[in-house]
Amino acid sequence: MSYICPYCNGMIALNSLCPQCGEPLTDGGRLDDYSGPYSPYRQIDDLKLTNGYPDLARHQCIHQTFCGKCGYSAITALEERLT
Ligand SMILES: [Zn+2]
Ligand SMILES: [Zn+2]
Numbered sequence: 001m002s003y004i005c006p007y008c009n010g011m012i013a014l015n016s017l018c019p020q021c022g023e024p025l026t027d028g029g030r031l032d033d034y035s036g037p038y039s040p041y042r043q044i045d046d047l048k049l050t051n052g053y054p055d056l057a058r059h060q061c062i063h064q065t066f067c068g069k070c071g072y073s074a075i076t077a078l079e080e081r082l083t
Contacts, residue, residue: 003080005030005061016076018067028064031075 006012007027014027059080066073 001082003059004083005078005080007063007078008061011081014063014065014076014078016065018070018072020072021067021070023067023069025065025072025074026068028066028073031062031064 007014008030014025016025017023018025058077059082060077061080063076063078064073065076
C-alpha cells in the first residue's frame with residue numbers, strides 16, 4: 001500500500017474558490033514540479049507548518065493553485081489517499 005495524491009492523478013478535481021473573486025481555483029499541480037524542496041521560493045511557511053517536509057510526514061501533497069480570472073495564487077496542502 002502507498003499514499004498517492006488523488007489530485008495529481010486526476011481522480012478528483014480541486015474544489016476551492018478564489019477568496020478574491022469567487023471563481024473556481026485552478027490546480028497548477030504539485031509544487032515540487034515547479035521549484036523542488038530546497039527552492040527559496042517555496043511558501044511552506046504560509047501553511048504554518050513547522051518543517052520543510054510536511055507532505056512526506058503527513059501524507060499531504062503541496063499544490064500550487066491559482067485563479068485564472070484575477071491572478072490570485074496560493075499554496076495548498078492536499079490530503080493524499082492510501083491505496
Ligand atoms: Zn498532488
Ligand atoms: Zn480570483
